[in-house]
Amino acid sequence: MNGKNNNDLITKIAHTDFPIHKLIARRWSARAFSTKKVEKLKLFSILEAARWAPSSRNEQPWRYIVFTDDNLERLDKARSVLLEINNYAKRAPILICAITKKTYSDTGIYNKLHFHDLGAANENMFLESFNQGLIMHEMGGFDRDKAKKVFNIPDGYEIGIMIAIGYQDSHKILPERYREKANFPRERKPLSEIAFLEE
C-alpha cells in the first residue's frame, strides 16, 4: 500500500504476492532529500551494515568514501560528479562513492564477483538506512572519469556507484518530473518471470 502522512513524506510499501520482511517491503528509492543533518551514529550503523554483507571468499571488496555536511568543500566536490538527472541528490547531507577492489588480496587474481559483492553490501546499507528512519538512493548517473580524478581512485579499484543518504523531505520540493513519479507505486516483474522452479 502507498501512503502519505501529513508532512507529504511518502511511504511506499511493496504489494507482495508472498510475505516478506517489512524492511524489504518498505525500502524504496526516494528522491526528496531533506538538508537536515544525519546523526553520526546512524551513519556508522549504515556503514556497519555494509561491513556484514557476504562476499566471495570473504574478500569484502567494498570501500566507501563518505562525504558529509561536516566538510562542505568535500561534499561539494562529490556533488559535482553527479549528472543533471540526479540533481535532487545535491540536497542530501551525505554522499558516498562506493568502490570495489578488483582482485583477491591473497592471490592477486581478478575477482569476477567484485561488483556482485558491492551490490550486496549496498543493499545492506539501503535496508539499514530505512531501519534508521532515513532514505537512500543509488545512482549510476555520474561522470565516472571525473569521479576517478576527483576522488583519486587508485589503480586496482573501480567505482561502482554514488549513494545519497538523508532524511526524507516533502516530495513537493522535487522538480515536476520527479514529483509525479514519487507517487507511482513500486512495480516488479511477476515472480514467474524471474524464478524457475525445476520440479
Ligand SMILES: Cc1cc2nc3c(=O)[nH]c(=O)nc-3n(C[C@H](O)[C@H](O)[C@H](O)COP(=O)(O)O)c2cc1C
Ligand atoms: C545500480 C543502480 C543505479 C541507479 N541509478 C539511478 C540514477 O542514476 N538515478 C536515479 O534517479 N535512480 C537510479 N537508480 C534507482 C532505480 O531507478 C530504482 O532502484 C528502481 O527504479 C526501483 O525502484 P525502487 O528502488 O524504489 O524499488 C539506480 C538503482 C540502482 C540499483
